[in-house]
Amino acid sequence: MGTETEQVFVALKRRGLKPELAFKVMREAGYSFFQAQRAICSLFELDLDQAKDVIVRATGAASSLPEYQAKLAEELLALDEEQPTH
Numbered sequence: 001m002g003t004e005t006e007q008v009f010v011a012l013k014r015r016g017l018k019p020e021l022a023f024k025v026m027r028e029a030g031y032s033f034f035q036a037q038r039a040i041c042s043l044f045e046l047d048l049d050q051a052k053d054v055i056v057r058a059t060g061a062a063s064s065l066p067e068y069q070a071k072l073a074e075e076l077l078a079l080d081e082e083q084p085t086h
């Protein structure tokens with residue numbers, strides 16, 4: 001992380017910044033979804049699944065990745081049941 005903005009996040013991490021808040025602030029600061037995802041992976045040394053878990057909590061989609069995936073599966077099944085069969 002080399003830009004001035006990135007250095008601010010590094011300094012804030014040293015002061016206790018959590019990845020969820022970092023993701024929110026990055027998005028509000030104009031980072032794209034994927035830029036923010038990559039940045040929290042780099043800054044907090046997260047793998048992709050850990051980053052996804054952070055993101056679902058940061059966005060309020062669920063309290064964990066498994067919970068979000070279960071909700072998504074339920075919604076997809078409900079949509080499938082609504083489809084007419086031929």
